[in-house]
Each structure stands twice: as structure tokens, then as C-alpha cells.
Amino acid sequence: MRHILRRASSASLILALSCAAAAAQDAPKTDGKTVGKTDALRICADPSNLPFSSDDPARPGLNVEIGRLVADALHRPVSYVWYRTDFGKRAVRVTMLSNQCDMTIGLPQDSDFMGPRVIFSQPLYRSGYVVVLPQGKKFAAVDDLKGDKVAVQFSTGPQGIVAARADMEGVTVLSPEEGMARLADGKADAAFLWGPSAGYLNQTVYSGRFQLFPVDGQGLSWPTSIGFAKQNTALRDQVDAVLPGLKEPVAALLQKYGAPPAQAIRVNARESATRVAAADASGFAAAARMNQPPAAAQIAQAAQPAPGAAAAAAPAAPDEKVIAEGKEIFNGTCSHCHGPDAVQSEKKIDLRRLTIRYDADMRNVFWKTVHEGRPSKGMPSWKDVFTDDQFEKIFAFLQTVQSKE
Ligand code: HEC
Incomplete structure (x- = not known):
């Protein structure tokens, strides 16, 4: 409200x-x-x-x-x-x-x-992502996060990087605020967040108690x-x-304003460049708030484990809880036209076909459509009904039901 x-x-x-x-x-x-x-x-x-x-x-x-x-x-x-x-x-x-x-x-x-x-x-x-660590821990490469629980923002390059690694666990959060809080309450050992916000929070809320390591690489700064x-x-x-x-x-x-130091650590190209490139090419998605990184759900999707990587490297899906909440909102409002659980036999409004239809642009289309609606086609605008967090949740749920063909 x-x-x-x-x-x-x-x-x-x-x-x-x-x-x-x-x-x-x-x-x-x-x-x-x-x-x-x-x-x-x-x-x-x-x-x-x-x-x-x-x-x-x-x-x-x-x-x-x-x-x-x-x-x-x-x-x-x-x-x-x-x-x-x-x-x-x-x-x-x-x-x-x-x-x-x-x-x-x-x-x-x-x-x-x-x-x-x-x-x-x-x-x-320059703006970009930072690795945030408690004092005493070191960071020179992504390998230094081995064995750690790493808080990552939903739909960001870092989420893709961590998801592609079998040897670390992603803790998906929806904002830098939440990421810093997980680090502070010990639910995460490290956080990989949007730098300017993490720096500002570290300065204003956490009295500078964390270290910030800016990273460089395609889609990261x-x-x-x-x-x-x-x-x-x-x-x-x-x-x-x-x-x-x-x-x-x-x-x-x-x-x-607490900006992270300028000196950035270049992260392994194999981990960032190739995987993030596809998402990067789609530019700064409609959802990217000014001065925030490209919101690229595609990054997480693109970040399948490298061929030959341990089978255990399941891509970090967004939190079960986020998906469940998204599903609940969907079934409360959207299912009226798009079908319960998004099951819909009318192809035109079958939201399980978003990936097939738009591929890497899926997220952009989703954001634009739920915000502006397509009034002439019977799709209302929902921007005054739901918050961005709620849209993220609906989107997280829709990602779990996409058809392969
Ligand atoms: C009153 C019926 C109705 C409701 C309720 C509704 N939609 Fe839609 N929606 C439509 C129609 C009709 C279209 C297809 C418009 C077109 O043909 O371009 C559509 C299209 C869309 C699209 C684009 C699909 C594509 O393939 O391009 C998305 C995304 C979408 N809706 C999401 C939602 C979400 C999320 C909700 C719930 C917050 C919702 N809709 C609620 C009727 C509805």
C-alpha cells in the first residue's frame, strides 16, 4: 500500500x-x-x-x-x-x-x-558485485568460498556462479538487505551481493564489521x-x-556512501564470462531498478553445471518457500485465467510456454506484461496490486513449470 x-x-x-x-x-x-x-x-x-x-x-x-x-x-x-x-x-x-x-x-x-x-x-x-565476508576471512578467487553457505540475490550473476559449483551452497535472498542479514545472523558464511548496497548497509547498519571484495568479470561489474x-x-x-x-x-x-573499494578481483572467466554472456546480452532487464545490476533470471538458468562437473551440482533453485508463496499468489489471482498451477490447454495463455516462446527474454516479457498488462488483449495490469517481491515470487514459481517442448 x-x-x-x-x-x-x-x-x-x-x-x-x-x-x-x-x-x-x-x-x-x-x-x-x-x-x-x-x-x-x-x-x-x-x-x-x-x-x-x-x-x-x-x-x-x-x-x-x-x-x-x-x-x-x-x-x-x-x-x-x-x-x-x-x-x-x-x-x-x-x-x-x-x-x-x-x-x-x-x-x-x-x-x-x-x-x-x-x-x-x-x-x-564502476558498479558491480562484491563478496562480503566476516573479518579474518580471505577472498582472492571463487575457490575461497569452498564449503561455504553463500547468500546470493535471486536472478543475479552471482547466483549463477554459485549454482554452478558443487562445492558451495547458495542461500537465495531477494535483496542485499536480506543477504547482509543472513551473514549477520550466521545463516550464511559469505554473501555475494550488489556492491553499492552492500557497502552502504555495512557502513550504516553493521558499523563496518564486514569486509568487501569487489569482483570483476562479464556481467559482474x-x-x-x-x-x-x-x-x-x-x-x-x-x-x-x-x-x-x-x-x-x-x-x-x-x-x-560506503562504496566498496575500487580495486576488483577478476573472477575465473570460466565461471563468469561464458555463463553470464547470454544473460548480459539481453541487457538490463525491465526489472532492473536504476543503478542496480541487470536482473537476469536467465543467468541462473544458464548456469547449468559445467559438463563433467559432479552430478551433485544441482543448479540452485530459488528457495522452496519463495516458490510456494509464488504459487499461492498465482493460484489466488492468475489461475482464474491462466489455469490452476498454470496448467492451461489454451496455448496463447499457457504460461508454461514462456521459455519456449521467449527464451532469455522471458523475464523481460514477464515484468513488462504483469506491470503494464495488455489491456486490449484481456490481460490486466497488476502493478498496483502486487509488490515487486510478490512478482519475483510468482516468477520463481513459473520458472518451475516451464515446458521443454
Ligand atoms: C482476466 C484474465 C487474466 C488474469 C486474471 C491474468 N491474466 Fe495474464 N494474460 C491474460 C491474457 C488474455 C493474456 C494474453 C494476452 C495476449 O494475447 O497477448 C495474458 C498474458 C500474460 C502473460 C504473457 C504471456 C505471453 O506468452 O506473452 C503473462 C506473463 C501473464 N499474463 C501473467 C499473469 C500473471 C502473473 C497473472 C496474475 C498476477 C495474470 N497474468 C493474470 C489474462 C489474464
């Missing part, structure tokens, strides 16, 4: 802001040297996504503070357009690509992100930069011109 209210209020806020912005654009331009109010640099940001951004002035977040630095360097006032980014691409589409703001800080610098519609500045920093709509090359070039001068203050901000 809180989620819905929040969404609604940011939507109305953005409307209010966009009217103001439109009015500003109609106003006569100053000569370009004198900077008037009309020249505010409009930055889109999530009102509740720490450590990256927040509408709380007491704790504005990394990207909000970077935005101020950039605006100062360009001698322009700054204004923020708040919008939730639970669905990163959609947020970019309805805000920046609809000219509600001039830039979005913290996008993965990758032409796969939204194709040519979005252009990027030079990288600001990537440059993060500022995104612009493609026609905005002039502004992009201005920003690129001031970024080199902001290196030091940006580094200080990364530290302030």
Missing part, C-alpha cells in the same frame, strides 16, 4: 514539475551568459533509493550530490524531478525521454541499456555514467568537459 501511495505521489509531483518545466521553456531565453532561473539543470532521480538518491535533504544520496557538483561546475542551478525507478527503463522513458528532465545520473554505460535513444557521459564510477536523451549531445559534451575536474569530490562521495 505504501508502495502504491508513494508511486502515486511521485507521479503527481512529476506532473507538477513538468508543467513548471514547460512554462520555463516558453520563457524567453537569456543570452546564455547570464544564468537565470529558467536555466535550472533538471535531474531525474528516485526519491527513495539510497545510497544513490533520496528526496530527504539530510541524506540526499550519491547521485543527487554528484548532480549538484555537475550543476555547480556548469554554473547552473539544479532542480530534481523525483520518480521511482523500480522499473528502470520505464522510468527513463517517461521522464528523461519525455523531456521531463535533462539527465539521469547512475545509468549503466551500455548501448544495450536502451539502444540509441540514450547517450552517455564518460564513466563516473560495469561503468556507471550520466545518461541523456540522444538529441542532447551539447549538454552531454558540456558535462564531459567538467567531469575530469570532479574526480576527487566524486571519490569522496563514494567513500561517504
